[in-house]
Amino acid sequence: MSTTFNNKLRQIVLLLVISVLAFLLLKEFAVFLPGFLGAVTFYILLRESYFNLTIKKHWNKTLTALLFIIACIVVIALPAYFAIELISAKISAILSNPLDLMLNAKTVGVKIYDLTGVQLLTDENLIAFQKKAATIVPSLLNSSAVILSNFAILFFLLYFLLKSGREVEKFLFRFIPLKEENVQLLSKETKAMIKANAIGIPVLAILQGLVATLGYWIFGVKDFGLWGFLTGVFSLLPVVGTAVIWVPLTAYLFAINQTGNALGLLIYAVVLITHIDYAARLTLLKKFMDVHPLVTALGIIAGLGLFGFWGVIFGPLLVSYFIILVKIYMNEFGVANEKQGD
Numbered sequence: 370m371s372t373t374f375n376n377k378l379r380q381i382v383l384l385l386v387i388s389v390l391a392f393l394l395l396k397e398f399a400v401f402l403p404g405f406l407g408a409v410t411f412y413i414l415l416r417e418s419y420f421n422l423t424i425k426k427h428w429n430k431t432l433t434a435l436l437f438i439i440a441c442i443v444v445i446a447l448p449a450y451f452a453i454e455l456i457s458a459k460i461s462a463i464l465s466n467p468l469d470l471m472l473n474a475k476t477v478g479v480k481i482y483d484l485t486g487v488q489l490l491t492d493e494n495l496i497a498f499q500k501k502a503a504t505i506v507p508s509l510l511n512s513s514a515v516i517l518s519n520f521a522i523l524f525f526l527l528y529f530l531l532k533s534g535r536e537v538e539k540f541l542f543r544f545i546p547l548k549e550e551n552v553q554l555l556s557k558e559t560k561a562m563i564k565a566n567a568i569g570i571p572v573l574a575i576l577q578g579l580v581a582t583l584g585y586w587i588f589g590v591k592d593f594g595l596w597g598f599l600t601g602v603f604s605l606l607p608v609v610g611t612a613v614i615w616v617p618l619t620a621y622l623f624a625i626n627q628t629g630n631a632l633g634l635l636i637y638a639v640v641l642i643t644h645i646d647y648a649a650r651l652t653l654l655k656k657f658m659d660v661h662p663l664v665t666a667l668g669i670i671a672g673l674g675l676f677g678f679w680g681v682i683f684g685p686l687l688v689s690y691f692i693i694l695v696k697i698y699m700n701e702f703g704v705a706n707e708k709q710g711d
Contacts, residue, residue, distance in 0.1 A: 404522030434531040
């Protein structure tokens with residue numbers, strides 16, 4: 370009895386030590402969580418192709434892993450880096466000459482007041498905004514450094530995941546306390562959700578960004594490329610989405626008496642920019658985006674706060690996991706309980 374008690378006590382103490390160390394490590398590496406999640410995402414997207422080349426066609430594992438990483442850098446990392454540099458440069462240029470920005474903002478404020486009787490922009494608000502905006506550039510520069518660090522960690526981890534992927538999967542499956550069929554269900558749903566969000570959501574954002582860029586160019590918006598890019602980024606946000614960009618741009622065109630362009634942009638945005646994602650879901654992305662929009666919306670809301678940018682992918686995955694685990698619970702214990710009750 371004493372030996373059993375001592376073993377349990379040792380087990381509890383060891384688990385507490387492991388838990389404390391895990392908490393400390395997670396706390397210190399929290400800033401690099403997006404890099405870790407990105408490595409997992411790319412691994413799940415690339416694993417089948419990698420295994421097909423290295424196992425069936427006997428390609429060299431190291432060279433194949435490096436080839437995949439170079440391809441990811443060219444397709445993902447370089448465009449993301451240049452996009453961040455573009456935004457930083459544009460914002461720096463705008464804030465270096467704040468007088469024009471203030472005058473334009475006052476013009477918009479006066480126009481809104483004349484049309485609605487509501488004074489949204491006052492001198493105090495504009496001064497407060499200018500002070501707040503002065504902190505944007507340092508923040509962007511700091512974000513750029515963090516993003517580059519996360520990309521470095523992403524590709525570093527991806528290399529080892531690709532080379533040792535099967536061993537890692539076997540190790541994880543040993544610790545999942547579920548029936549074999551439920552482990553397979555969890556694995557299948559994870560792959561499906563990550564593919565749906567990692568491929569579908571970025572494609573939708575790019576599509577909306579391109580459509581918006583075309584509209585901004587047609588209706589005379591300055592820096593239409595920058596605003597189109599930002600429209601694509603904000604399309605990831607649930608509910609408000611692209612309206613965060615095109616509504617102020619439309620209001621600005623009205624304010625500077627470009628009524629024709631403003632009306633044209635308003636109609637274009639409501640008809641095309643806002644609804645192009647629905648058309649794409651039903652046509653181009655039907656294979657990938659077989660996920661209920663409510664799951665995606667709720668997941669993104671939760672995920673952005675938890676994981677930052679990668680919350681776009683892993684937020685919906687958390688919601689899906691909740692639903693899947695409820696099903697697994699019913700499968701694991703519901704049937705057994707019913708039999709015991711009989």
